[in-house]
Amino acid sequence: MTSSGLIASSVTRARKLSAEELNEIEHEITLYADKKAVGLEALKIVQKHQGWVSDESLLAISQYLDIPGSDLEGVATFFNLIFRRPVGKNVILLCNSVSCWIMGCDEIKDYIKEKLGIDFGETSEDGEFTFLPVPCLGDCDRAPSMMVGDNLHRNLTLEKIDEIIQQYRNQ
DSSP: OOSSSOTTSTTOOOOOOOHHHHHHHHHHHTTSSSGGGGHHHHHHHHHHHHSSOOHHHHHHHHHHHTOOHHHHHHHHHHSTTSOSSOOOSEEEEEEOSHHHHHTTHHHHHHHHHHHHTOOTTEEOTTSSEEEEEESOOSOGGGOSOEEETTEEEOSOOHHHHHHHHHHHHTO
16 A cells, blocks of 8 residues: 555546646656656646645556556655645745754754744645755755745745745735
């Protein structure tokens, strides 16, 4: 049984991939010698359009690319930026590498937890933020750092956290 438990279930049915998703997946297929190699890219495409990858979406990709669902689930759960459950409008990825830890990411984590009322793996009640740890953002010389969506925020302080959260609440 998979981590979500539904892919192996006979009640899960593939949803229909949208025309946009299919067009983007088809484009990716042209870039690879074997269409099965497109699995990760297809997951990213569906997530871009849906916000996350449901069991039904994973099954649809699996069928479309002729990849066993268990193989695709393995890819989806290996990459920590493929979301297998709904996430908030803004996903906060706080780096907790050694460099960020030395530079105070635990204090930043505690402050975000207090400010938003959520811990790692949780989404705020208003659906605005999901808070996740990430092992490294590759920005060690500007630690501590975090990403919100596609935006990297560096040299974090508690004051900067207030500004960043306010910035994303107003979008």
